[in-house]
Amino acid sequence: MTIDSSKNAVSVIGLGTMGHGIVQTFALAGYQVKAFDENSQAVLQLHQRIAANVATMQDLGVIDQVNIDALLSRIQCCTTESEVLIDSQFITEAIAEDLQIKQEFFARCEELVAPDTLLASNTSSFPMTEIASQLEYPERAINTHWFNPPHVIPVVEVIPGQQTSEQTIEQAMSLLQSIGKQPVRIHQELPGFVMNRLQVALFREMLDLVGRGVISAEDLDVAVRGSLGLRWAAVGPMRVGDFGGWDILAKVYQVLAPEIRSDSELPQVLDEMVDSGNLGLKTGQGFFEFPETSQDEIIRDKDNKFVAWGQLLKEAYKE
Ligand SMILES: NC(=O)c1ccc[n+]([C@@H]2O[C@H](COP(=O)([O-])OP(=O)(O)OC[C@H]3O[C@@H](n4cnc5c(N)ncnc54)[C@H](O)[C@@H]3O)[C@@H](O)[C@H]2O)c1
Incomplete structure (x- = not known):
């Protein structure tokens, strides 16, 4: 299966610290993305949050000028879980770090999506083998472990579970490459990955x-x-x-x-x-010390430093 960027190919569930940046990364690369969070505020704020991130990245000169309306039009905010899942080719979750919640989420996915839809977790700690242990088709489940902030840090660790197929690994790796990430394959499922x-x-x-x-x-x-x-x-x-x-x-x-x-x-x-x-x-x-009154500024300054250094590295490795 080739993941078609022009369709509602990618679904992101959980729009907190990680999820909103994952949505942004796919949308900036031209993908149509569907997004959902059980907290309706996170859904309501998604476009605004991404617009602010993109404006900062443009100001810093690390991305070309983008038509923000066109970018946001590629991000469909969903109000139900079934809406976000249906017809998706690649589902990635960035929901609570709780094994049972993740297992139950993927079990619900299987009821709604085709058997070859890729199911990716962003878990920081659970083996995909365990998350996928109750799935009918565990061969399409994989951990793609992004780093915070996900729209800035280039590397994504790709950790297959024991039953993940080689085809799933290749598809996940090439999908991440297609959005400008540097996926790194991890060959054994160890606690904490690498x-x-x-x-x-x-x-x-x-x-x-x-x-x-x-x-x-x-x-x-x-x-x-x-x-x-x-x-x-x-x-x-x-x-x-x-x-x-x-x-x-x-x-x-x-x-x-x-x-x-x-x-x-x-x-x-x-x-x-x-x-x-x-x-x-x-x-x-x-x-x-992080005085409450200047916390937003401190976070912005830290993110700007990540972006600027990331850009330097990108320039240094330009072929
Ligand atoms: N924060 C990090 O630095 C980091 C880095 C790598 C991986 N992760 C992993 O990414 C995942 C998300 O982490 P985060 O830091 O973004 O958390 P977060 O708390 O910022 O965001 C989680 C979001 O998921 C939503 N949510 C929770 N359960 C849900 C469900 N069943 N359906 C829909 N929405 C749901 C919450 O409302 C929240 O908005 C976790 O598995 C975490 O371990 C986090």
Whole structure:
């Protein structure tokens, strides 16, 4: 099956942090998209939210001028679940992170769509094998794991379940490529997939070092941005290893591996942050301060930085 962008080919369910940006990405690439959320406010605000995102991206020069009315006309806001599902060729959910809710959602999809309609989850934690365990045709179910903000971050991890067919994997990969994403195939269904495993491995050490006062949170951000982060963004960590030489890395690894954190206890500083309610942006205070009055501006500034750096990388890798 080829997914036809001119038809109501793509349906997105759940229009929160992730879903609205996923709708935007498909619509910007020319797809007709149907969108639904059980919260009618999220549906009502969808066009406005996307128009604001697109205006920012245009101001930053990262996308060409688009006819916003034409873009929004490609996004059909649905008021019922059946309306959003019917006739769809690719369904992707970004609803609550709850195994039972996702299982039940996909079971309802199967009653309404053709057996070859692709069913994609954006789950951050559940194996697709489990989400699809009660489906009649689990071979068409796949996890396409986007990163926040989904309309900005290029990579999508593609994680098949045990019963996902090769054809489904290829279709999902080429669909994501057709909308300008960089799908990366993950070959084993491990908890946390790949990127979240790396993130936790690094946070374990970073929080330990900050908690022990070895480096301040502020300086850690400065140091990572200006060293590892820059090198990884520019060429990727495996190439950094190749450039540095694996013999050197092997020696450094042997000395340092016994020194760094390897247990599964919550780092003390993380425990303290959570206990004291210093949860970050959402409470106004984390390692850094986020005054309530300037939160919108802070979020915009962060998103603009993501967009600008994403654009730099795109330019650097232009063939
Ligand atoms: N936020 C992230 O950084 C991130 C990153 C990658 C993946 N994810 C995953 O994406 C999914 C969505 O996360 P989010 O951060 O966008 O959550 P969110 O809370 O911002 O949005 C979820 C939306 O889904 C709606 N919803 C919930 N159940 C529904 C249902 N049964 N039918 C229709 N609408 C429903 C809610 O009303 C809400 O608007 C989760 O599975 C999450 O784990 C999140």
